Amino acid sequence: MKTADVLSASENRLRRGLIVMAILGVLIIIAFIISMNTGYIRLSPLDVLKTLFGMGTEKQSLILYQFRLPRIVIALLIGAGLAVSGCIMQGISRNALADPGLLGINAGAGLMVMLFISFYPTTAAAPVYLLPVLALVGAGLTAALIYSLAYKRHEGISPTRLILTGIAVAAGISAAMIVLTLRLDPNKYQFLATWLAGSIWGSNWKFVLALLPWIVIILPFVFFKARVMNVLSLGDQIASGLGTSVERERLVLLIAAVALAASSVAVSGGIGFVGLIGPHLARRLVGPKHQLLLPASALAGALLVIVADTLGRWILQPSEIPTGIVVAVIGAPYFLYLLARSK
Template structure:
């Protein structure tokens, strides 16, 4: 039974974070290389702006804002699941190589696929999922021991090794590619929000609509998996079955996000930790808060990065890494 005061506390943070996302979105919509002043936002939003204002808002700013929030949510939820099933606070889809696996698959698809441009957008999450799934499978196999089960520390070390190896493989793949395609993959590696258009939102949204409720439904199982293995077995949980199902969900969330945003790490590491510090370790409580924190973090990073250096700005992945890398070192030293 969850105490009422804790549930009330969670709801307060959900409201605060929702307001924070909305406020940051308004600021993000009103600043940038193309002029669209804050006093023109509401008139333009309701169809009373000039052609240029409507183009800037609806074709450039708004889709980018929505995609960063959704991708941040997906990465945060993926990180929360991975930390739960591995019992390792350092688990993150970017750090342990899942994002890199998706990146290699996307690179190969982009360079060699004969798919028509109209289908390209909707195929990306599927291709990324296949690449990320294969990577997760090998990481899981190499981190598993029949006697003691999944080894959390080994998983992070194997994952970091995979991440570095796959990043090197991507460089080898693009070394002989055309210049235009190399530019695209280089932007992907840096975590540049390249899929900032409405079709990319439609490609990402179904994964979140399905997997957020699914994860909340599995919250109790995640709580149990966070306990020691004998306790989890004692209460009747099929550990390996639940881990594999939840790992598939985490991989799908990370792959769908990075397929449109590029290689962004640390969101899945930071958001769950901050959420746990705010509302406690129960997944029913911290997962919704973590999702909102992830959405806000990526939106905030992209807003800052986009406006620091004009017109191209700094990729969101670089901005997140500037915050996340020191945080990762802090957790590594503390653990």
């Protein structure tokens, strides 16, 4: 009877999780449609529908296909990438406050992108596809530095020490980035200031193609590792007792998290809190099992970023608010709430 109860509870959780993900998917579709209608030049739902079926004007086609759709797709991709990256980091560190932004991963990726943009024109085709790779190098070096500083031989990695080290390293990198901006000409300074605020600056199909392979390849791999993450969440000793190579699996998952965050930051700028809010929201909705938590985090992150980007383009028309600022307005109070609740 107890076994039957356990199976029934498991089936109920699975059914609830699938329903929640279906609702998130529907909300993303609604936000997608609204976002296509939102901008300085408004397209009515009928105009969008006509344009999608090839019956719109040349101007409407240009606005929809060359400006809005690439940006919307990028918003969805970076939202999913940053949220899953945060979910991985929270899982392997067993720290609810772990996030690629707080741990300095985003700052490391941003510093490398900033250095490259400072010395190379961003209009050429080659740099667009190199940006995720360069961001990965910067984020990887930062992650290695944080890990080495937070690691103690007899204690391993303390979650609190990891967070504090990441915050300190991120502050140092941010200071270096501010110093570097002093040598820039006004045009590049304006671009980098907007980038640091979290503006989705890569809003054409070249940037979609540069980011898409990273998300499409890494996300299924991470979803495949969901069972391993469930075991790691039990603690190192239990995971080792169950036959899991703890350090190897943690390293592989950390590399995947860094790659997701770095590739996303390369085209989105300094958008923070997505890796914190997305997994927390998903955990409240579907529970802690990573088979449901990881895809739910991806959907929640995608929804958060597309809504924030749409609001940023709508609130102060014809000007726009960087997406990162809108996300921060939502995320900062939530972060303070988590800090207040943490022991």
